[in-house]
Structures are given as C-alpha cells and as structure tokens.
Amino acid sequence: MITARELAFNALQKIETEKKRSDQILHRMLQHSVLNRIDRALSTGLVNGVLRYRLQLDFIIGKFYHHKLDKASLVIKNILRLGVYQILFLDKVPDWAAVNECVKLARKYKGDRMSKLVNGVLRKITSEGVTLDEWLKDKKPEEQLSLKYSHPLWLVERWMNTYGREKTEAILAYNNEFPLLGFRINRLKTSGEQLFLDPALEGVSRELCGVDNFFLSKEFISFEPAVNDGLLTVQNPTQSLACLLLDPKPGSVVLDFCAAPGGKATFIGELMENSGEVIAVDLYEQKLLKTESHAKALGITIIHPVVGDARSFVPDVRPDAIILDAPCTGTGVLGRRTELRWKVNPGMLLELQKLQAELLDHAADLLDVDGVMVYATCSIEPEENMLQVKSFLDRHPDFVADTQYGGVPLDFLKHLSSAGAVLTLPGEYPGFDGGFCQRLRKVSMVSNE
Structure with a gap:
C-alpha cells in the first residue's frame, strides 16, 4: 500500500512533468488512494511545503551534497527535498523517521547505491546545523x-x-503561509445570520473580512454541507472586488469574458438578484460545464454559458456591462497556487500582455455609450494592471477611467493606485490574495481606425 510520503513524492514528480495544476494532480491522486484523513493531510502538507520552499531546500541540500545538485535526477532531488523539509519544518516528525522513509523511497525508485547517498546526505542535516542567516x-x-x-x-x-x-x-x-479559505454566502438562499443558526456550525472558527456576505476560515469540512447545498461558495474575497466595482443592476445584461470556472459569474448573478442575463464566455467547454453545475446548485438561472474566444465573440445583444477577468501571470495568488512561482517567467509576462490588450480592444467595441467595463487580473505586475489600462486608454479616447466604485467597501479605497482602480497586495488585508481591477466607461463612439 502506498504511504503518505510516497504519494507526495509521486505527486511532486507529476507536477514537474505535467501541465496540470498541483492541486488538481494531488486531488486526483488522493481520490484514488486509501489513505486516512491524517495521512492525506500529511501528503498535502508535504507537497505544498516542498513546492513553496523548493529554492531554499535546494540551497541547503547543496551545502551537504558533494556533487552538482542540478545534475542529479529529479527523483533524487525530490526525495532529498522531502527529507529536508520534514527535518526542518515538521516538528512532529522525528528526524530518523524522515530519513528512513526517504531512504526507502530512494531504494525503491533508484536502487541501493542511491539510497546510501540519500542516507548519507540527510543524516548530516539537522535544524541546529542549518545556519541559514x-x-x-x-x-x-x-x-x-x-x-x-x-x-x-x-x-x-x-x-x-x-x-x-x-x-x-x-x-x-x-x-508561504497556509492560506485561509474564503466563503461567499449565497444571498439568494440564505443570510449570514440564518446560516450560522445551524447547530453544526456552532463554534466553528471563522472571521469577517470587511466584504458583506464573505468570511474567512481555516476549516472546510464543517462548511462542506452548506457548499454542497448551494448556501456557500468557496471564493477568496479579493475576487469579489471586481464584481462589486462593476456594480451590476438587476435586469441588466452582463458579458463575462474568460468566465470559467464561474466564481465571478455566479457572484454577479447573486448581485443581480437572479434577474437579467449573464453571458459567460470561455474557451473551454469542460470548465463551463462546472460553471453551469455550480450556478444550478446556487439557484441561479440567468447565467448562459457560451463556448467561444473572447477575442472575437460577439453577443446577440449589446451588453450593459462587461467584466474581463483576463489571463495573467497570477503573481497575486502564488501563496494559493504553490507551484506557480516556479512556472511563471518574464517571457510569459510579455506574451500575456499582448493577449490582454487584444481582449480589451475587442471588448471595447461591444459596448454602447455609457457602457461599463471592469478589467481584472490576479496579478500584481504593473505591466498587466495599471500600465495595461494606461495603454488601453491611449488607444481608446472613447473610454475613461470611471471613478465610481460601486459596492467596493471604503476600506479598500484608501490606497488607490489610480482613478477607478483597486489593487490588493497578497496579505495586505488578512486572508486576501493579490489582485487588480479597473472600472472603465465608454463616453463616445469615436472610431479607433
């Protein structure tokens, strides 16, 4: 039977070689395992810990590994990383247990000779012997x-x-902190007061976050029944700010570009009191099926998923408002997506800027005068945020930065980066991811030819 450590090792190997997100790979592997809850938590902690601290772990290993670590096989690197992470970061795991389990992994996957190398390296590394400062x-x-x-x-x-x-x-x-979970209360089905009358939620740790109908918690299992019943949605409150900035009205038509997996579309549906239409456009049909399923659970009937390219899709009716949640580097969510810090690179940043500009230009053509567009990213890079907006406004004299902030709470308007924009840095507000959103308004039908 596979152990928690072996599952973590296999997950780390797959994360390096597959394009899927680490949480998706780990979730799939845990689903097919027979590990109990404690071992599942250990596997998850090991994978996320090694991914977060990979650079530091390699630096420390390099002090005790008398060869070039970058020439070592990925198998040996990940086994050593797992061992050092347990020795330095997991107080409840005895050093001898961490070493022995890693030696077993090395023997199974690389043979006796490499297991002796792993044993020799890990036995030299102790909390006292690592003087990082x-x-x-x-x-x-x-x-x-x-x-x-x-x-x-x-x-x-x-x-x-x-x-x-x-x-x-x-x-x-x-x-590098363990991220809190954000929860959104579905105002179509319940209220905060009503939800927490449930005896099952009595005493469950949670904290308010300054956004109405959102709260934060380390817990998930206690809230899972409410999520399944459509009373709650798991969503970081940073994502709510773009929707609140858009301030969609009941009965209006909203176009949601790059909509999947649907967190913003469903929140907009709730803000619109399930009256009007939300056209949710995304390239990937499988992701939109999840949006559709989620909307059904929440009791939202106004979301219409459409498979399409947001650079060319034209709706049958002119929307009153557009929200463009643009593909980005994701540097505001590196704490939540632990492998992303090692996958994003300067070249990716340049490519995404071009795509974002294309998406903005096309969306601009779809609005009538006085139409509103909110551009949003989960990035904290100026080139994807303020500078991208400035470039857009230079190209589009028919748009202005709109200084109406809709339903965004005042606390989030204290340090505005520019008119109509809201920027949150990771951890600037407890539990909040990093993100950016900008409200734009069309003021004329000037041709951009």
Missing part, C-alpha cells in the same frame, strides 16, 4: 530574500523595484 549574510538583499522566502530572484527584484523592500518581504512571507 549566517550563510546568507554576505549575499545581496534581493538574493537573501529570494532564498529565505524561496521565490525566484527575478520576481523578488521586480517587486523590490515596484513596491520597496518592506512590502516585498511582507508579500513573500504571506505567500
């Missing part, structure tokens, strides 16, 4: 932060240039 003291500040918080150096350098050292360090630290 001492090893980092002569490095440049950005290199220190990169290794201490295990983030790519190029990202650390960007953020220090954009936000300064103090904010950058706060972002890095937050990205």
